[in-house]
Amino acid sequence: xxxxxxxxxxxxxxxxxxxxxxxxxxxxxxxxxxxxxxxxxxxxxxxxxxxxxxxxxxxxxxxxxxxxxxxxxxxxxxxxxxxxxxxxxxxxxxxxxxxxxxxxxxxxxxxxxxxxxxxxxxxxxxxxxxxxxxxxxxxxxxxxxxxxxxxxxxxxxxxxxxxxxxx
Amino acid sequence: xxxxxxxxxxxxxxxxxxxxxxxxxxxxxxxxxxxxxxxxxxxxxxxxxxxxxxxxxxxxxxxxxxxxxxxxxxxxxxxxxxxxxxxxxxxxxxxxxxxxxxxxxxxxxxxxxxxxxxxxxxxxxxxxxxxxxxxxxxxxxxxxxxxxxxxxxxxxxxxxxxxxxxxxxxxxxxxxxxxxxxxxxxxxxxxxxxxxxxxxxxxxxxxxxxxxxxxxxxxxxxxxxxxxxxxxxxxxxxxxxxxxxxxxxxxxxxxxxxxxxxxxxxxxxxxxxxxxxxxxxxxxxxxxxxxxxxxxxxxxxxxxxxxxxxxxxxxxxxxxxxxxxxxxxxxxxxxxxxxxxxxxxxxxxxxxxxxxxxxxxxxxxxxxxxxxxxxxxxxxxxxxxxxxxxxxxxxxxxxxxxxxxxxxxxxxxxxxxxxxxxxxxxxxxxxxxxxxxxxxxxxxxxxxxxxxxxxxxxxxxxxxxxxxxxxxxxxxxxxxxxxxxxxxxxxxxxxxxxxxxxxxxxxxxxxxxxxxxxxxxxxxxxxxxxxxxxxxxxxxxxxxxxxxxxxxxxxxxxxxxxxxxxxxxxxxxxxxxxxxxxxxxxxxxxxxxxxxxxxxxxxxxxxxxxxxxxxxxxxxxxxxxxxxxxxxxxxxxxxxxxxxxxxxxxxxxxxxxxxxxxxxxxxxxxxxxxxxxxxxxxxxxxxxxxxxxxxxxxxxxxxxxxxxxxxxxxxxxxxxxxxxxxxxxxxxxxxxxxxxxxxxxxxxxxxxxxxxxxxxxxxxxxxxxxxxxxxxxxxxxxxxxxxxxxxxxxxxxxxxxxxxxxxxxxxxxxxxxx
Numbered sequence: 014x015x016x017x018x019x020x021x022x023x024x025x026x027x028x029x030x031x032x033x034x035x036x037x038x039x040x041x042x043x044x045x046x047x048x049x050x051x052x053x054x055x056x057x058x059x060x061x062x063x064x065x066x067x068x069x070x071x072x073x074x075x076x077x078x079x080x081x082x083x084x085x086x087x088x089x090x091x092x093x094x095x096x097x098x099x100x101x102x103x104x105x106x107x108x109x110x111x112x113x114x115x116x117x118x119x120x121x122x123x124x125x126x127x128x129x130x131x132x133x134x135x136x137x138x139x140x141x142x143x144x145x146x147x148x149x150x151x152x153x154x155x156x157x158x159x160x161x162x163x164x165x166x167x168x169x170x171x172x173x174x175x176x177x178x179x180x
Numbered sequence: 181x182x183x184x185x186x187x188x189x190x191x192x193x194x195x196x197x198x199x200x201x202x203x204x205x206x207x208x209x210x211x212x213x214x215x216x217x218x219x220x221x222x223x224x225x226x227x228x229x230x231x232x233x234x235x236x237x238x239x240x241x242x243x244x245x246x247x248x249x250x251x252x253x254x255x256x257x258x259x260x261x262x263x264x265x266x267x268x269x270x271x272x273x274x275x276x277x278x279x280x281x282x283x284x285x286x287x288x289x290x291x292x293x294x295x296x297x298x299x300x301x302x303x304x305x306x307x308x309x310x311x312x313x314x315x316x317x318x319x320x321x322x323x324x325x326x327x328x329x330x331x332x333x334x335x336x337x338x339x340x341x342x343x344x345x346x347x348x349x350x351x352x353x354x355x356x357x358x359x360x361x362x363x364x365x366x367x368x369x370x371x372x373x374x375x376x377x378x379x380x381x382x383x384x385x386x387x388x389x390x391x392x393x394x395x396x397x398x399x400x401x402x403x404x405x406x407x408x409x410x411x412x413x414x415x416x417x418x419x420x421x422x423x424x425x426x427x428x429x430x431x432x433x434x435x436x437x438x439x440x441x442x443x444x445x446x447x448x449x450x451x452x453x454x455x456x457x458x459x460x461x462x463x464x465x466x467x468x469x470x471x472x473x474x475x476x477x478x479x480x481x482x483x484x485x486x487x488x489x490x491x492x493x494x495x496x497x498x499x500x501x502x503x504x505x506x507x508x509x510x511x512x513x514x515x516x517x518x519x520x521x522x523x524x525x526x527x528x529x530x531x532x533x534x535x536x537x538x539x540x541x542x543x544x545x546x547x548x549x550x551x552x553x554x555x556x557x558x559x560x561x562x563x564x565x566x567x568x569x570x571x572x573x574x575x576x577x578x579x580x581x582x583x584x585x586x587x588x589x590x591x592x593x594x595x596x597x598x599x600x601x602x603x604x605x606x607x608x609x610x611x612x613x614x615x616x617x618x619x620x621x622x623x624x625x626x627x628x629x630x631x632x633x634x635x636x637x638x639x640x641x642x643x644x645x646x647x648x649x650x651x652x653x654x655x656x657x658x659x660x661x662x663x664x665x666x667x668x669x670x671x672x673x674x675x676x677x678x679x680x681x682x683x684x685x686x687x688x689x690x691x692x693x694x695x696x697x698x699x700x701x702x703x704x705x706x707x708x709x710x711x712x713x714x715x716x717x718x719x720x721x722x723x724x725x726x727x728x729x730x731x732x733x734x735x736x737x738x739x740x741x742x743x744x745x746x747x748x749x750x751x752x753x754x755x756x757x758x759x760x761x762x763x764x765x766x767x768x769x770x771x772x773x774x775x776x777x778x779x780x781x782x783x784x785x786x787x788x789x790x791x792x793x794x795x796x797x798x799x800x801x802x803x804x805x806x807x808x809x810x811x812x813x814x815x816x817x818x819x820x821x822x823x824x825x826x827x828x829x830x831x832x833x834x835x836x837x838x839x840x841x842x843x844x845x846x847x848x849x850x851x852x853x854x855x856x857x858x859x860x861x862x863x864x865x866x867x868x869x870x871x872x873x874x875x876x877x878x879x880x881x882x883x884x885x886x887x888x889x890x891x892x893x894x895x896x897x898x899x900x901x902x903x904x905x906x907x908x909x910x911x912x913x914x915x916x917x918x919x920x921x922x923x924x925x926x927x928x929x930x931x932x933x934x935x936x937x938x939x940x941x942x943x944x945x946x947x948x949x950x951x952x953x954x955x956x957x958x959x960x961x962x963x964x965x966x967x968x969x970x971x972x973x974x975x976x977x978x979x980x981x982x983x984x985x986x987x988x989x990x991x992x993x994x995x996x997x998x
Contacts, residue, residue: 030287040204040205044207045198046198046201046204046205047197047198047199048198049202049356049357049406050204051356051357051358051440052440052912052913053439053440054440054912054914056912056913056914057356057913059356086198087196087197087198088197088198091196091197092197093193093194093197093199096193096196096197099196100196100197103192103195103196104188104192104193104196107188107189107192107878107879107882109189109195109196109709110189110407110709110710110711110882110883110886111355111356111357111404111405111406111407111408111708111709112189112191112194112195112200112404112406112709113202113355113356113357113406113407113709114356114406115195115196115198116195116196116198119196148926151921152921152922152924153922155921155922156920156921156922157920158921159356159913159918159920160356160921161353161354161355161356161407161409161890161918162407162709162882162886163885163886163887163888163889163890163893163919163924164882164885164886165885165889165919165921165924166885166924166928167882167885168921169921169924
């Protein structure tokens with residue numbers, strides 16, 4: 014079957030098996046290999062992308078369900094010459110070890126910072142009207158992105174740094 | 181100066197933009213084949229019949245292999261040649277590869293693999309320690325026993341005694357990038373293999389052996405791994421060999437990567453242990469005699485289990501002087517995944533054993549466990565009298581062995597070219613006994629404990645973390661709070677650095693200086709996130725006095741540096757850094773000699789600094805110097821080599837100096853435990869760790885934080901569960917809980933000890949990969965401390981201390997007072 018996706022601002026028509034995941038479409042059909050396959054069942058977060066601006070695990074999305082949707086991957090938020098604020102902060106803070114989870118962490122954090130700025134509460138929010146980016150909020154909201162090297166302290170520092178820059 | 185700077189990882193910009201290529205991201209030619217294994221559905225038995233017709237005719241399938249179709253056994257073992265790539269008819273564990281499918285896509289191969297009709301003759305599997313002991317199912321002919329003094333006598337006559345049992349689970353590596361390999365056939369019958377491996381030379385050797393090729397026919401390349409943690413020391417062999425078989429047979433490139441569930445089910449994990457202990461001590465808590473029995477489930481194949489179990493024995497003392505000690509180690513063969521290397525390599529299991537004993541002793545005496553720890557620490561070098569130094573070589577014994585056991589293999593003088601020479605599972609010759617300086621205590625295996633700095637480190641950490649004040653506050657808090665209980669513990673680590681298989685402690689490097697002054701560097705170590713490439717590049721830049729960006733880091737490649745050891749045993753920087761330093765020194769000396777002769781100065785007076793070369797009154801850029809040397813026909817390329825000095829080990833006697841030095845560290849962890857649910861959190865962790873004179877403090881702190889969290893994960897949330905049929909039921913992150921961002925301690929203070937290695941290593945630094953893993957033990961002991969506030973009895977907590985297990989322990993403590 015055929016599906017049209019806008020990926021990083023560019024329209025693509027892909028022909029695919031109806032069971033194909035968005036992750037496989039991105040990696041294998043569009044060769045956007047920055048999005049990683051860690052567990053392939055929605056537990057590790059390495060495949061996080063933005064779908065119409067919301068973060069999703071692309072391994073749990075069927076390509077067939079997203080005709081006409083907009084997808085942003087790690088390749089779409091910056092380049093080595095023009096890094097986004099979060100990408101810069103991860104470089105500055107060295108927020109990784111092996112780097113395999115990093116694209117997912119950055120995509121997830123990109124959406125997470127916007128969710129907070131738009132006032133979306135989490136279950137650890139003290140203030141349901143105006144949640145703030147506390148350390149507890151960050152830990153809770155980023156807990157869907159596993160880092161087996163446990164570079165968490167520096168990941169949290171990097172996100173906090175990017176948040177300050179954007180404010 | 182590029183040494184000792186907190187520089188980021190080498191691929192920083194590639195990581196944050198998704199440009200960093202891992203194996204599965206490497207573009208392959210369009211005709212590449214994708215592979216999948218068909219797996220054994222039972223833990224033990226035989227294949228009655230195997231019908232693969234439906235597999236062969238499935239869409240996309242190109243060819244299918246069973247054991248009989250392979251060019252050889254295609255042995256995957258790093259030690260005992262006991263792991264045929266595909267079952268030879270005998271089924272040893274649930275998940276063992278039985279047949280191999282090559283298809284035009286990954287999905288087609290996996291779907292086809294499910295279509296086989298496999299009938300089996302099931303036998304009762306050997307799964308537990310009891311079952312293995314009953315069946316005498318083990319590696320080696322009997323337990324390995326090392327001892328010093330008279331442990332039984334010392335325990336019997338001691339004023340006080342404890343005994344107990346500690347169970348500790350294994351651990352899945354869960355490298356976020358799963359196992360993967362690819363093989364590209366070349367036009368002359370040779371193979372170019374990409375492998376996500378910590379040990380390219382082993383992949384090269386195993387592929388060559390499987391296909392009856394020479395090692396020079398196989399080139400293995402590894403740019404980076406998405407995590408290794410020991411899980412890619414031997415467990416990648418099967419995938420690389422499978423790819424090579426397919427590539428050779430079909431002439432097409434072949435790639436294999438395990439789906440996450442398959443990765444859990446097929447590959448080995450950390451060894452689980454049961455440790456039985458008896459200890460005798462005086463009223464002050466001094467350990468007078470101690471007896472350990474280690475039981476470990478090694479799984480179905482030998483893999484690296486013998487050196488893992490050895491290292492557990494070698495760390496049964498951790499940081500403590502044990503005058504009378506006996507350690508008995510049973511390496512049990514079970515119908516489970518073949519347990520393998522995992523960060524610490526048995527060391528953490530041995531350390532947890534003695535830390536439990538010290539904790540138990542303190543509880544019995546109603547003393548602060550930290551006080552008992554400090555009383556039993558090894559004495560600082562030169563501070564002890566002959567009487568307590570154990571200076572004479574310790575009498576050690578080993579269990580009787582039958583001919584053909586490992587002891588026979590180890591006696592051979594001429595190495596067997598078929599043997600796993602570059603693997604930690606390989607054969608070892610006996611080494612000489614170490615000289616013991618006067619007034620220095622020795623480990624149970626006779627190594628002098630020199631440069632022991634845990635007294636000072638512990639004092640400083642306890643002060644910084646306000647250990648004593650907080651302990652008092654926690655006692656008050658616990659008295660006032662019936663449901664939530666807090667606990668605190670300080671635990672040290674002393675970890676031996678070097679491969680215990682002495683000959684592996686060598687490394688090579690290849691350094692080129694081009695005539696534009698750029699430098700290309702290659703060495704035998706692999707990058708898995710630990711920052712090795714950056715550290716070694718810093719060594720090279722330092723060697724030429726140039727900025728770091730003058731040095732290009734390249735993928736590990738067996739065609740550039742041969743006969744390398746695994747990047748393991750925390751040895752990566754020590755070995756490869758030294759080899760690179762030696763290569764740089766050789767080139768630099770040639771350049772200096774030439775420039776000195778041209779400018780009429782002594783070679784020693786030629787200086788390389790800040791990107792410039794100064795010879796007498798002449799100053800030139802490094803690039804100009806390189807061009808001048810090139811024009812004068814001076815070689816600007818060198819192979820560097822390093823072999824760790826002074827080490828020697830007699831494994832059978834359990835005696836020698838297996839380690840070049842020890843790395844130290846200590847951690848204080850405070851936890852809170854909900855006694856109604858077992859839920860718990862780490863409130864605060866303070867760590868002081870010894871990296872010698874750190875080559876890169878930022879990378880080292882990252883290793884320490886990561887090691888601690890991973891160690892705490894091992895002992896708290898990470899639980900492997902096999903059912904009665906031997907099926908692993910926790911085979912994905914949905915059922916196997918590794919630490920998440922929210923599991924990090926709320927307060928996490930990590931600092932480096934300000935010192936330098938007492939032996940000459942690169943820049944006087946110390947290895948850092950594994951030692952901090954054992955700092956996670958303080959989290960486990962803190963949970964035990966919280967439980968101890970709930971009753972009078974000793975909690976005797978097993979690991980992992982899941983909420984379920986904590987609740988059960990609380991249930992049995994309640995009613996014992998408190």
